[in-house]
Amino acid sequence: MAKKDVSPNMRAILVDWLVKVAEEYKLHSDTLHLSISYIDRFLSMNDLNRKKLQLLGVSSMLIALKYEKINHPPVDEFCYVTDNAYTKKEVVKMEADILKHLKFEVGGPTIMTFLGYYFTVVALEDYQIPNLKLEFLGYYLAELSLLENDCVILLLALVAASVVFLSRFTIQPKLHPWSSALQDFSSYKPADLKECVPIIHDLQLSKRRGPLVASRNKYKQHEFKCISTLASPQEIPNSFFEDVKDS
Template identity: 55%
Template structure:
Protein backbone atom coordinates (compact mmCIF):
# COMPACT_ATOMS: atom_id res chain seq x y z
CA UNK A 1 0.00 0.00 0.00
CA UNK A 2 1.46 3.31 -1.03
CA UNK A 3 1.99 5.94 1.68
CA UNK A 4 -0.29 8.94 1.66
CA UNK A 5 1.14 11.98 0.01
CA UNK A 6 2.23 14.71 2.38
CA UNK A 7 1.41 18.30 1.62
CA UNK A 8 4.83 19.96 1.28
CA UNK A 9 3.44 23.35 2.32
CA UNK A 10 1.92 22.21 5.66
CA UNK A 11 5.13 22.40 7.76
CA UNK A 12 6.12 25.88 6.49
CA UNK A 13 2.56 27.07 7.18
CA UNK A 14 2.72 25.81 10.75
CA UNK A 15 6.09 27.47 11.30
CA UNK A 16 4.81 30.72 9.84
CA UNK A 17 1.76 30.56 12.10
CA UNK A 18 3.94 30.02 15.19
CA UNK A 19 6.12 32.97 14.22
CA UNK A 20 3.07 35.17 13.73
CA UNK A 21 1.65 34.21 17.15
CA UNK A 22 5.03 34.82 18.79
CA UNK A 23 5.30 38.23 17.13
CA UNK A 24 1.78 39.14 18.25
CA UNK A 25 2.55 38.11 21.84
CA UNK A 26 5.72 40.17 21.79
CA UNK A 27 3.77 43.15 20.48
CA UNK A 28 1.21 42.72 23.26
CA UNK A 29 3.98 42.67 25.87
CA UNK A 30 5.47 45.90 24.53
CA UNK A 31 2.13 47.67 24.23
CA UNK A 32 1.58 50.42 26.79
CA UNK A 33 -0.96 49.52 29.48
CA UNK A 34 -4.25 51.37 29.16
CA UNK A 35 -5.18 53.23 32.38
CA UNK A 36 -8.58 52.54 33.91
CA UNK A 37 -9.71 56.07 33.15
CA UNK A 38 -9.59 55.42 29.39
CA UNK A 39 -11.75 52.30 29.40
CA UNK A 40 -15.01 53.01 27.61
CA UNK A 41 -18.41 51.69 28.59
CA UNK A 42 -19.12 48.45 26.73
CA UNK A 43 -22.66 47.23 26.15
CA UNK A 44 -21.47 43.70 26.95
CA UNK A 45 -21.38 44.31 30.68
CA UNK A 46 -20.43 41.48 33.01
CA UNK A 47 -23.72 40.06 34.21
CA UNK A 48 -22.12 38.69 37.37
CA UNK A 49 -20.81 42.03 38.56
CA UNK A 50 -21.36 42.86 42.21
CA UNK A 51 -24.39 45.06 42.87
CA UNK A 52 -22.24 47.48 44.88
CA UNK A 53 -20.30 48.26 41.69
CA UNK A 54 -23.07 50.72 40.85
CA UNK A 55 -21.03 53.44 42.59
CA UNK A 56 -17.70 52.68 40.94
CA UNK A 57 -17.89 54.87 37.80
CA UNK A 58 -18.15 58.03 39.85
CA UNK A 59 -15.37 56.89 42.17
CA UNK A 60 -13.10 56.32 39.19
CA UNK A 61 -13.71 59.84 37.90
CA UNK A 62 -13.01 61.43 41.25
CA UNK A 63 -9.61 59.79 41.59
CA UNK A 64 -8.43 60.72 38.12
CA UNK A 65 -6.87 64.17 37.89
CA UNK A 66 -9.69 66.65 37.57
CA UNK A 67 -9.75 69.87 35.62
CA UNK A 68 -9.81 73.28 37.19
CA UNK A 69 -10.79 76.78 36.25
CA UNK A 70 -8.29 79.52 35.50
CA UNK A 71 -8.40 80.64 39.13
CA UNK A 72 -7.51 77.16 40.37
CA UNK A 73 -10.93 76.24 41.72
CA UNK A 74 -12.08 72.69 41.02
CA UNK A 75 -14.69 72.28 38.32
CA UNK A 76 -17.97 70.84 39.68
CA UNK A 77 -18.76 67.26 38.88
CA UNK A 78 -21.96 68.37 37.16
CA UNK A 79 -20.02 69.27 34.02
CA UNK A 80 -19.24 65.60 33.43
CA UNK A 81 -22.61 64.21 34.48
CA UNK A 82 -23.92 63.71 30.96
CA UNK A 83 -21.28 61.04 30.40
CA UNK A 84 -21.72 59.46 33.83
CA UNK A 85 -23.04 55.89 33.53
CA UNK A 86 -25.02 56.45 36.73
CA UNK A 87 -27.07 59.03 34.84
CA UNK A 88 -27.58 56.94 31.70
CA UNK A 89 -30.93 57.96 30.25
CA UNK A 90 -32.17 54.37 30.26
CA UNK A 91 -31.25 53.52 33.83
CA UNK A 92 -31.12 56.76 35.84
CA UNK A 93 -34.45 56.21 37.59
CA UNK A 94 -33.77 52.52 38.17
CA UNK A 95 -30.36 53.28 39.66
CA UNK A 96 -31.85 55.88 41.99
CA UNK A 97 -34.56 53.41 43.06
CA UNK A 98 -31.89 50.79 43.68
CA UNK A 99 -29.87 53.21 45.82
CA UNK A 100 -33.00 54.13 47.79
CA UNK A 101 -33.63 50.45 48.47
CA UNK A 102 -30.02 49.92 49.51
CA UNK A 103 -30.00 52.76 52.01
CA UNK A 104 -32.80 51.23 54.09
CA UNK A 105 -30.97 47.90 54.41
CA UNK A 106 -30.68 47.44 58.18
CA UNK A 107 -27.30 45.70 57.82
CA UNK A 108 -25.85 48.94 56.44
CA UNK A 109 -27.62 51.38 58.75
CA UNK A 110 -26.58 52.44 62.27
CA UNK A 111 -29.08 52.52 65.10
CA UNK A 112 -30.61 55.96 65.41
CA UNK A 113 -30.27 55.85 69.22
CA UNK A 114 -27.11 53.79 69.74
CA UNK A 115 -25.59 56.29 72.18
CA UNK A 116 -28.55 55.89 74.51
CA UNK A 117 -28.94 52.12 74.06
CA UNK A 118 -25.41 50.79 73.49
CA UNK A 119 -22.80 53.28 74.68
CA UNK A 120 -22.06 53.87 78.35
CA UNK A 121 -18.96 56.09 78.12
CA UNK A 122 -19.13 57.73 74.67
CA UNK A 123 -21.60 60.57 74.14
CA UNK A 124 -22.79 62.67 71.18
CA UNK A 125 -20.36 65.50 71.94
CA UNK A 126 -17.37 63.14 71.80
CA UNK A 127 -18.59 61.76 68.50
CA UNK A 128 -18.82 65.30 67.08
CA UNK A 129 -15.25 66.11 68.16
CA UNK A 130 -14.01 62.89 66.53
CA UNK A 131 -15.76 63.56 63.21
CA UNK A 132 -14.52 67.16 63.19
CA UNK A 133 -10.96 65.90 63.68
CA UNK A 134 -11.37 63.33 60.89
CA UNK A 135 -12.25 66.19 58.53
CA UNK A 136 -8.80 67.62 59.29
CA UNK A 137 -7.18 64.22 58.72
CA UNK A 138 -8.93 63.85 55.36
CA UNK A 139 -7.69 67.30 54.36
CA UNK A 140 -4.15 66.52 55.54
CA UNK A 141 -3.91 63.38 53.41
CA UNK A 142 -6.00 64.81 50.54
CA UNK A 143 -8.57 62.04 50.68
CA UNK A 144 -11.65 62.06 48.46
CA UNK A 145 -14.87 63.16 50.12
CA UNK A 146 -16.43 59.69 49.93
CA UNK A 147 -13.69 58.37 52.21
CA UNK A 148 -14.84 60.76 54.92
CA UNK A 149 -18.51 59.78 54.52
CA UNK A 150 -17.71 56.07 54.65
CA UNK A 151 -15.47 56.62 57.69
CA UNK A 152 -18.30 58.23 59.64
CA UNK A 153 -20.69 55.51 58.49
CA UNK A 154 -18.34 52.78 59.75
CA UNK A 155 -17.96 54.57 63.09
CA UNK A 156 -21.72 54.82 63.62
CA UNK A 157 -22.33 51.24 62.57
CA UNK A 158 -19.56 49.92 64.82
CA UNK A 159 -20.80 51.93 67.81
CA UNK A 160 -24.30 50.57 67.18
CA UNK A 161 -22.96 47.09 67.90
CA UNK A 162 -20.10 47.56 70.36
CA UNK A 163 -19.76 49.43 73.65
CA UNK A 164 -16.52 51.44 73.51
CA UNK A 165 -14.53 53.46 76.02
CA UNK A 166 -13.66 57.05 75.25
CA UNK A 167 -9.95 56.15 75.29
CA UNK A 168 -10.45 54.02 72.18
CA UNK A 169 -12.75 56.38 70.30
CA UNK A 170 -9.91 58.04 68.36
CA UNK A 171 -8.51 54.59 67.58
CA UNK A 172 -11.88 53.65 66.09
CA UNK A 173 -11.80 56.86 64.04
CA UNK A 174 -8.40 56.28 62.43
CA UNK A 175 -9.07 52.58 61.87
CA UNK A 176 -12.40 53.41 60.19
CA UNK A 177 -10.67 55.92 57.94
CA UNK A 178 -8.00 53.33 57.14
CA UNK A 179 -10.71 50.88 56.03
CA UNK A 180 -12.53 53.58 54.04
CA UNK A 181 -9.26 54.66 52.40
CA UNK A 182 -8.54 51.14 51.25
CA UNK A 183 -12.06 50.95 49.84
CA UNK A 184 -12.07 54.33 48.08
CA UNK A 185 -8.56 55.62 47.41
CA UNK A 186 -6.18 54.69 44.61
CA UNK A 187 -3.23 55.13 46.95
CA UNK A 188 -4.45 55.06 50.56
CA UNK A 189 -2.28 56.30 53.44
CA UNK A 190 -0.20 53.69 55.25
CA UNK A 191 -1.04 52.42 58.72
CA UNK A 192 2.00 54.34 60.01
CA UNK A 193 0.47 57.57 58.67
CA UNK A 194 -2.60 57.07 60.81
CA UNK A 195 -0.44 56.27 63.84
CA UNK A 196 1.54 59.45 63.22
CA UNK A 197 -1.57 61.62 62.91
CA UNK A 198 -2.58 60.51 66.41
CA UNK A 199 0.86 61.57 67.69
CA UNK A 200 1.63 57.84 68.04
CA UNK A 201 -1.00 57.46 70.74
CA UNK A 202 -1.73 54.06 69.22
CA UNK A 203 0.67 51.48 67.85
CA UNK A 204 0.48 49.90 64.43
CA UNK A 205 -0.68 46.65 66.00
CA UNK A 206 -3.53 48.41 67.83
CA UNK A 207 -4.72 50.08 64.62
CA UNK A 208 -4.62 46.79 62.71
CA UNK A 209 -6.47 44.99 65.50
CA UNK A 210 -9.20 47.64 65.49
CA UNK A 211 -9.37 47.43 61.70
CA UNK A 212 -10.04 43.69 61.99
CA UNK A 213 -12.69 44.31 64.67
CA UNK A 214 -14.45 46.82 62.40
CA UNK A 215 -14.49 44.43 59.46
CA UNK A 216 -15.87 41.63 61.62
CA UNK A 217 -18.57 43.84 63.15
CA UNK A 218 -19.59 45.15 59.73
CA UNK A 219 -19.38 41.62 58.28
CA UNK A 220 -17.21 43.08 55.51
CA UNK A 221 -20.19 44.98 54.09
CA UNK A 222 -18.41 48.22 53.31
CA UNK A 223 -20.33 49.58 50.32
CA UNK A 224 -23.63 51.34 50.07
CA UNK A 225 -24.93 54.81 49.21
CA UNK A 226 -23.86 57.76 51.35
CA UNK A 227 -25.08 61.35 51.53
CA UNK A 228 -22.50 62.19 48.86
CA UNK A 229 -23.86 59.50 46.54
CA UNK A 230 -27.34 61.02 46.58
CA UNK A 231 -26.03 64.58 46.57
CA UNK A 232 -24.42 64.05 43.18
CA UNK A 233 -27.74 62.90 41.74
CA UNK A 234 -29.85 65.64 43.31
CA UNK A 235 -27.37 68.40 42.43
CA UNK A 236 -27.48 67.24 38.83
CA UNK A 237 -31.26 67.47 38.78
CA UNK A 238 -31.07 70.93 40.36
CA UNK A 239 -28.59 71.97 37.67
CA UNK A 240 -30.98 71.02 34.87
CA UNK A 241 -34.18 71.76 36.79
CA UNK A 242 -35.23 74.59 34.47
CA UNK A 243 -35.23 72.23 31.52
CA UNK A 244 -36.95 69.52 33.56
CA UNK A 245 -39.62 72.05 34.61
CA UNK A 246 -40.31 72.82 30.96
CA UNK A 247 -40.71 69.15 30.15
CA UNK A 248 -42.79 68.53 33.30
CA UNK A 249 -45.24 71.30 32.35
CA UNK A 250 -45.42 69.91 28.82
CA UNK A 251 -46.32 66.47 30.22
CA UNK A 252 -49.15 67.99 32.28
CA UNK A 253 -50.56 69.91 29.32
CA UNK A 254 -50.20 66.95 26.95
CA UNK A 255 -51.58 64.49 29.53
CA UNK A 256 -48.62 62.14 29.19
CA UNK A 257 -46.57 60.46 31.89
CA UNK A 258 -43.33 62.06 33.04
CA UNK A 259 -40.23 60.12 31.89
CA UNK A 260 -36.71 61.00 33.00
CA UNK A 261 -35.19 59.09 30.11
CA UNK A 262 -37.12 61.17 27.56
CA UNK A 263 -36.46 64.31 29.58
CA UNK A 264 -32.74 63.66 29.57
CA UNK A 265 -32.69 63.21 25.80
CA UNK A 266 -34.48 66.55 25.54
CA UNK A 267 -31.88 68.22 27.78
CA UNK A 268 -29.04 66.72 25.75
CA UNK A 269 -30.60 68.02 22.53
CA UNK A 270 -31.05 71.50 23.95
CA UNK A 271 -27.53 71.56 25.39
CA UNK A 272 -26.24 73.33 28.47
CA UNK A 273 -23.91 76.26 28.87
CA UNK A 274 -20.85 76.21 31.11
CA UNK A 275 -21.11 76.49 34.87
CA UNK A 276 -20.62 79.99 36.20
CA UNK A 277 -19.45 81.15 39.61
CA UNK A 278 -22.94 80.87 41.11
CA UNK A 279 -23.15 77.20 40.13
CA UNK A 280 -19.75 76.59 41.71
CA UNK A 281 -20.94 78.33 44.84
CA UNK A 282 -24.09 76.21 44.95
CA UNK A 283 -22.23 72.91 44.67
CA UNK A 284 -19.63 73.86 47.27
CA UNK A 285 -22.35 75.12 49.60
CA UNK A 286 -24.15 71.77 49.29
CA UNK A 287 -20.91 69.94 50.09
CA UNK A 288 -20.35 72.18 53.10
CA UNK A 289 -23.84 71.64 54.50
CA UNK A 290 -23.57 67.89 53.93
CA UNK A 291 -20.29 67.70 55.86
CA UNK A 292 -21.78 69.78 58.66
CA UNK A 293 -24.53 67.18 58.98
CA UNK A 294 -21.88 64.54 59.72
CA UNK A 295 -21.00 66.35 62.94
CA UNK A 296 -24.44 66.02 64.49
CA UNK A 297 -25.51 62.75 66.08
CA UNK A 298 -29.15 63.78 65.60
CA UNK A 299 -28.67 63.49 61.82
CA UNK A 300 -27.87 59.77 62.10
CA UNK A 301 -31.60 58.99 62.14
CA UNK A 302 -32.13 60.57 58.71
CA UNK A 303 -31.62 58.52 55.57
CA UNK A 304 -28.73 59.69 53.34
CA UNK A 305 -31.16 60.54 50.53
CA UNK A 306 -33.17 62.74 52.91
CA UNK A 307 -30.06 64.57 54.11
CA UNK A 308 -28.96 65.14 50.50
CA UNK A 309 -32.38 66.50 49.54
CA UNK A 310 -32.44 68.70 52.68
CA UNK A 311 -29.00 70.07 51.84
CA UNK A 312 -30.15 71.06 48.35
CA UNK A 313 -33.31 72.63 49.80
CA UNK A 314 -31.30 74.68 52.31
CA UNK A 315 -28.62 75.73 49.81
CA UNK A 316 -31.26 76.96 47.37
CA UNK A 317 -32.96 78.88 50.18
CA UNK A 318 -29.70 80.51 51.32
CA UNK A 319 -28.76 81.65 47.82
CA UNK A 320 -32.27 82.90 47.04
CA UNK A 321 -34.18 83.49 50.31
CA UNK A 322 -37.28 84.95 48.65
CA UNK A 323 -37.78 82.11 46.19
CA UNK A 324 -39.39 78.78 47.04
CA UNK A 325 -36.48 76.32 47.29
CA UNK A 326 -38.35 73.33 45.85
CA UNK A 327 -39.73 72.62 42.41
CA UNK A 328 -41.47 69.87 40.49
CA UNK A 329 -38.28 68.57 38.90
CA UNK A 330 -36.53 67.93 42.20
CA UNK A 331 -39.70 66.52 43.72
CA UNK A 332 -40.23 64.10 40.82
CA UNK A 333 -36.67 62.82 41.16
CA UNK A 334 -36.27 62.67 44.96
CA UNK A 335 -39.94 61.99 45.80
CA UNK A 336 -39.51 64.14 48.89
CA UNK A 337 -41.93 66.95 49.66
CA UNK A 338 -40.61 69.91 51.68
CA UNK A 339 -42.77 68.82 54.62
CA UNK A 340 -40.87 65.53 54.66
CA UNK A 341 -37.58 67.43 54.95
CA UNK A 342 -38.61 70.02 57.53
CA UNK A 343 -36.94 68.50 60.61
CA UNK A 344 -33.73 67.67 58.77
CA UNK A 345 -33.52 71.08 57.08
CA UNK A 346 -34.01 72.96 60.36
CA UNK A 347 -31.40 70.76 62.02
CA UNK A 348 -28.76 71.50 59.37
CA UNK A 349 -29.72 75.18 59.37
CA UNK A 350 -29.01 75.33 63.11
CA UNK A 351 -25.63 73.71 62.46
CA UNK A 352 -24.85 76.29 59.80
CA UNK A 353 -25.75 79.21 62.06
CA UNK A 354 -23.68 77.76 64.91
CA UNK A 355 -26.66 77.17 67.16
CA UNK A 356 -25.42 73.58 67.35
CA UNK A 357 -21.84 72.36 67.15
CA UNK A 358 -20.49 75.89 67.14
CA UNK A 359 -17.21 74.83 68.77
CA UNK A 360 -16.43 72.38 65.93
CA UNK A 361 -14.43 74.41 63.46
CA UNK A 362 -12.64 72.04 61.05
CA UNK A 363 -15.46 71.87 58.49
CA UNK A 364 -16.09 75.61 58.78
CA UNK A 365 -12.41 76.45 58.32
CA UNK A 366 -12.18 74.09 55.35
CA UNK A 367 -14.98 75.83 53.48
CA UNK A 368 -13.71 79.31 54.27
CA UNK A 369 -10.94 78.67 51.76
CA UNK A 370 -11.04 80.47 48.40
CA UNK A 371 -10.87 77.20 46.48
CA UNK A 372 -14.32 76.47 47.90
CA UNK A 373 -15.57 80.00 47.15
CA UNK A 374 -15.62 80.80 50.89
CA UNK A 375 -19.12 79.31 51.11
CA UNK A 376 -18.82 79.00 54.89
CA UNK A 377 -19.26 82.78 55.02
CA UNK A 378 -22.45 82.79 52.93
CA UNK A 379 -25.11 84.81 54.78
CA UNK A 380 -28.34 83.08 55.72
CA UNK A 381 -31.60 84.38 57.16
CA UNK A 382 -31.97 83.29 60.79
CA UNK A 383 -35.34 81.67 60.14
CA UNK A 384 -36.94 79.73 57.30
CA UNK A 385 -40.52 80.66 56.50
CA UNK A 386 -42.90 77.81 57.24
CA UNK A 387 -44.62 78.52 53.92
CA UNK A 388 -41.55 77.10 52.17
CA UNK A 389 -42.36 73.71 53.64
CA UNK A 390 -45.65 73.76 51.75
CA UNK A 391 -45.41 72.58 48.18
CA UNK A 392 -48.04 73.26 45.52
CA UNK A 393 -45.99 72.29 42.49
CA UNK A 394 -47.16 68.69 42.51
CA UNK A 395 -49.96 66.68 43.95
CA UNK A 396 -48.42 63.27 44.73
Protein backbone atom coordinates in the same frame (compact mmCIF):
# COMPACT_ATOMS: atom_id res chain seq x y z
CA MET B 1 -25.22 56.06 71.95
CA ALA B 2 -26.42 58.16 74.87
CA LYS B 3 -26.38 55.08 77.11
CA LYS B 4 -22.86 54.12 76.06
CA ASP B 5 -19.43 55.30 77.09
CA VAL B 6 -19.22 57.30 73.87
CA SER B 7 -21.58 60.29 73.92
CA PRO B 8 -22.93 62.16 70.87
CA ASN B 9 -20.67 65.07 71.80
CA MET B 10 -17.59 62.83 71.80
CA ARG B 11 -18.63 61.49 68.42
CA ALA B 12 -18.98 65.05 67.09
CA ILE B 13 -15.49 65.93 68.32
CA LEU B 14 -14.13 62.85 66.56
CA VAL B 15 -15.86 63.82 63.30
CA ASP B 16 -14.46 67.34 63.53
CA TRP B 17 -10.97 65.93 64.03
CA LEU B 18 -11.35 63.51 61.11
CA VAL B 19 -12.28 66.43 58.86
CA LYS B 20 -8.87 67.93 59.71
CA VAL B 21 -7.12 64.61 59.06
CA ALA B 22 -8.89 64.20 55.72
CA GLU B 23 -7.90 67.72 54.69
CA GLU B 24 -4.29 67.23 55.78
CA TYR B 25 -3.98 64.18 53.54
CA LYS B 26 -6.10 65.70 50.74
CA LEU B 27 -8.72 62.96 50.94
CA HIS B 28 -11.91 63.11 48.91
CA SER B 29 -15.18 64.00 50.65
CA ASP B 30 -16.56 60.56 49.76
CA THR B 31 -13.78 58.97 51.82
CA LEU B 32 -14.66 61.08 54.84
CA HIS B 33 -18.37 60.27 54.59
CA LEU B 34 -17.64 56.58 54.16
CA SER B 35 -15.35 56.63 57.21
CA ILE B 36 -18.07 58.21 59.36
CA SER B 37 -20.59 55.63 58.18
CA TYR B 38 -18.30 52.82 59.39
CA ILE B 39 -17.90 54.55 62.73
CA ASP B 40 -21.64 54.96 63.22
CA ARG B 41 -22.41 51.40 62.18
CA PHE B 42 -19.75 50.05 64.53
CA LEU B 43 -20.93 52.17 67.46
CA SER B 44 -24.53 51.07 66.88
CA MET B 45 -23.44 47.47 67.50
CA ASN B 46 -20.71 47.81 70.12
CA ASP B 47 -19.98 49.40 73.48
CA LEU B 48 -16.66 51.11 72.87
CA ASN B 49 -14.38 52.50 75.56
CA ARG B 50 -14.04 56.22 74.91
CA LYS B 51 -10.25 55.87 75.03
CA LYS B 52 -10.46 53.89 71.79
CA LEU B 53 -12.72 56.32 69.92
CA GLN B 54 -9.86 57.98 68.04
CA LEU B 55 -8.53 54.53 67.19
CA LEU B 56 -11.91 53.66 65.71
CA GLY B 57 -11.76 56.84 63.65
CA VAL B 58 -8.36 56.32 62.02
CA SER B 59 -9.01 52.62 61.44
CA SER B 60 -12.33 53.41 59.75
CA MET B 61 -10.63 55.95 57.51
CA LEU B 62 -7.99 53.39 56.59
CA ILE B 63 -10.70 50.92 55.55
CA ALA B 64 -12.45 53.60 53.47
CA LEU B 65 -9.22 54.39 51.66
CA LYS B 66 -8.62 50.72 50.90
CA TYR B 67 -12.19 50.22 49.72
CA GLU B 68 -11.83 53.12 47.29
CA LYS B 69 -8.47 51.70 46.17
CA ILE B 70 -6.69 54.94 46.94
CA ASN B 71 -2.97 55.01 47.69
CA HIS B 72 -3.21 55.70 51.39
CA PRO B 73 -0.62 56.86 53.90
CA PRO B 74 1.13 53.98 55.71
CA VAL B 75 -0.37 52.75 58.96
CA ASP B 76 2.46 54.48 60.82
CA GLU B 77 1.07 57.81 59.60
CA PHE B 78 -2.30 57.04 61.16
CA CYS B 79 -0.51 56.35 64.43
CA TYR B 80 1.35 59.65 64.06
CA VAL B 81 -1.81 61.75 63.63
CA THR B 82 -3.03 60.41 66.97
CA ASP B 83 0.23 61.58 68.59
CA ASN B 84 1.19 57.91 68.74
CA ALA B 85 -1.58 57.20 71.21
CA TYR B 86 -1.96 53.82 69.50
CA THR B 87 0.49 51.36 68.02
CA LYS B 88 0.47 50.03 64.48
CA LYS B 89 -0.65 46.68 65.87
CA GLU B 90 -3.64 48.30 67.60
CA VAL B 91 -4.71 50.09 64.41
CA VAL B 92 -4.56 46.87 62.40
CA LYS B 93 -6.49 44.96 65.08
CA MET B 94 -9.20 47.62 65.23
CA GLU B 95 -9.40 47.53 61.43
CA ALA B 96 -10.03 43.78 61.62
CA ASP B 97 -12.64 44.22 64.38
CA ILE B 98 -14.52 46.81 62.32
CA LEU B 99 -14.56 44.60 59.23
CA LYS B 100 -15.75 41.66 61.29
CA HIS B 101 -18.66 43.58 62.81
CA LEU B 102 -19.59 45.09 59.45
CA LYS B 103 -19.39 41.61 57.93
CA PHE B 104 -17.13 43.13 55.29
CA GLU B 105 -20.09 45.11 53.93
CA VAL B 106 -18.13 48.29 53.34
CA GLY B 107 -19.86 49.56 50.20
CA GLY B 108 -23.12 51.41 49.99
CA PRO B 109 -24.24 55.01 49.43
CA THR B 110 -23.45 58.11 51.46
CA ILE B 111 -25.04 61.54 51.57
CA MET B 112 -22.66 62.51 48.77
CA THR B 113 -24.14 59.80 46.54
CA PHE B 114 -27.62 61.27 46.78
CA LEU B 115 -26.33 64.83 46.48
CA GLY B 116 -24.88 63.89 43.10
CA TYR B 117 -28.29 62.68 41.93
CA TYR B 118 -30.13 65.76 43.20
CA PHE B 119 -27.62 68.22 41.77
CA THR B 120 -28.11 66.60 38.38
CA VAL B 121 -31.80 67.45 38.60
CA VAL B 122 -31.01 71.01 39.69
CA ALA B 123 -28.59 71.44 36.77
CA LEU B 124 -31.42 70.64 34.36
CA GLU B 125 -33.56 73.45 35.78
CA ASP B 126 -33.02 77.03 34.67
CA TYR B 127 -32.84 78.88 37.97
CA GLN B 128 -29.71 80.85 37.01
CA ILE B 129 -27.98 79.51 40.11
CA PRO B 130 -24.18 79.30 39.90
CA ASN B 131 -23.97 75.52 40.05
CA LEU B 132 -20.39 75.26 41.33
CA LYS B 133 -21.20 77.59 44.21
CA LEU B 134 -24.33 75.60 44.96
CA GLU B 135 -22.44 72.31 44.91
CA PHE B 136 -19.70 73.56 47.22
CA LEU B 137 -22.37 74.82 49.61
CA GLY B 138 -24.04 71.41 49.45
CA TYR B 139 -20.77 69.63 50.22
CA TYR B 140 -20.19 71.98 53.15
CA LEU B 141 -23.65 71.50 54.65
CA ALA B 142 -23.45 67.74 54.12
CA GLU B 143 -20.17 67.72 56.03
CA LEU B 144 -21.73 69.75 58.84
CA SER B 145 -24.56 67.22 59.07
CA LEU B 146 -22.00 64.54 59.98
CA LEU B 147 -21.47 66.32 63.31
CA GLU B 148 -25.03 65.93 64.48
CA ASN B 149 -26.33 62.73 65.98
CA ASP B 150 -29.90 63.80 65.12
CA CYS B 151 -29.00 63.48 61.43
CA VAL B 152 -27.49 60.02 61.82
CA ILE B 153 -30.86 58.44 62.54
CA LEU B 154 -32.42 59.91 59.38
CA LEU B 155 -32.32 58.40 55.90
CA LEU B 156 -29.33 59.48 53.85
CA ALA B 157 -31.56 60.48 50.93
CA LEU B 158 -33.62 62.72 53.21
CA VAL B 159 -30.54 64.41 54.67
CA ALA B 160 -29.20 65.00 51.16
CA ALA B 161 -32.53 66.45 50.06
CA SER B 162 -32.50 68.75 53.10
CA VAL B 163 -28.99 69.87 52.18
CA VAL B 164 -30.13 70.79 48.65
CA PHE B 165 -33.18 72.60 50.07
CA LEU B 166 -31.04 74.66 52.46
CA SER B 167 -28.33 75.32 49.87
CA ARG B 168 -30.81 76.79 47.44
CA PHE B 169 -32.48 78.80 50.19
CA THR B 170 -29.12 80.24 51.30
CA ILE B 171 -28.22 81.37 47.76
CA GLN B 172 -31.66 82.61 46.74
CA PRO B 173 -33.66 83.13 49.96
CA LYS B 174 -36.65 84.72 48.25
CA LEU B 175 -37.34 81.78 45.95
CA HIS B 176 -38.95 78.52 47.00
CA PRO B 177 -35.98 76.18 47.44
CA TRP B 178 -37.81 73.06 46.31
CA SER B 179 -39.33 72.20 42.94
CA SER B 180 -41.72 69.71 41.40
CA ALA B 181 -38.77 68.12 39.56
CA LEU B 182 -36.87 67.55 42.80
CA GLN B 183 -40.04 66.33 44.47
CA ASP B 184 -40.78 63.85 41.70
CA PHE B 185 -37.19 62.61 41.59
CA SER B 186 -36.65 62.32 45.36
CA SER B 187 -40.23 61.48 46.38
CA TYR B 188 -39.86 64.06 49.19
CA LYS B 189 -42.30 66.91 49.63
CA PRO B 190 -41.09 70.06 51.40
CA ALA B 191 -43.04 69.03 54.51
CA ASP B 192 -40.98 65.83 54.68
CA LEU B 193 -37.85 67.96 55.16
CA LYS B 194 -39.23 70.08 57.98
CA GLU B 195 -37.46 68.07 60.68
CA CYS B 196 -34.01 67.83 59.09
CA VAL B 197 -33.59 71.24 57.44
CA PRO B 198 -33.72 73.21 60.74
CA ILE B 199 -31.08 70.92 62.25
CA ILE B 200 -28.64 71.58 59.42
CA HIS B 201 -29.61 75.26 59.40
CA ASP B 202 -28.69 75.50 63.09
CA LEU B 203 -25.34 73.88 62.29
CA GLN B 204 -24.82 76.40 59.51
CA LEU B 205 -25.60 79.27 61.90
CA SER B 206 -23.35 77.75 64.60
CA LYS B 207 -26.32 77.30 66.93
CA ARG B 208 -25.30 73.65 67.16
CA ARG B 209 -21.73 72.35 67.53
CA GLY B 210 -20.47 75.92 67.38
CA PRO B 211 -16.97 75.22 68.80
CA LEU B 212 -16.33 72.55 66.14
CA VAL B 213 -15.02 74.59 63.22
CA ALA B 214 -12.95 72.20 61.06
CA SER B 215 -15.48 72.14 58.21
CA ARG B 216 -16.12 75.87 58.52
CA ASN B 217 -12.41 76.62 58.24
CA LYS B 218 -11.98 74.16 55.39
CA TYR B 219 -14.71 75.75 53.29
CA LYS B 220 -13.43 79.27 53.97
CA GLN B 221 -10.69 78.58 51.47
CA HIS B 222 -10.78 80.14 48.01
CA GLU B 223 -10.70 76.73 46.33
CA PHE B 224 -14.22 76.23 47.77
CA LYS B 225 -15.22 79.82 46.89
CA CYS B 226 -15.18 80.74 50.62
CA ILE B 227 -18.63 79.18 50.77
CA SER B 228 -18.78 78.81 54.57
CA THR B 229 -18.66 82.60 54.89
CA LEU B 230 -21.89 82.91 52.90
CA ALA B 231 -24.56 84.26 55.25
CA SER B 232 -27.88 82.48 55.53
CA PRO B 233 -31.07 84.17 56.74
CA GLN B 234 -31.82 83.42 60.37
CA GLU B 235 -35.33 82.18 59.67
CA ILE B 236 -36.77 79.93 56.98
CA PRO B 237 -40.35 80.92 56.05
CA ASN B 238 -42.90 78.27 56.99
CA SER B 239 -44.43 78.71 53.54
CA PHE B 240 -41.35 77.05 52.04
CA PHE B 241 -42.37 73.80 53.71
CA GLU B 242 -45.70 73.85 51.90
CA ASP B 243 -46.25 72.02 48.62
CA VAL B 244 -44.56 73.51 45.59
CA LYS B 245 -46.82 75.22 43.07
CA ASP B 246 -44.72 74.91 39.93
CA SER B 247 -45.31 72.21 37.36
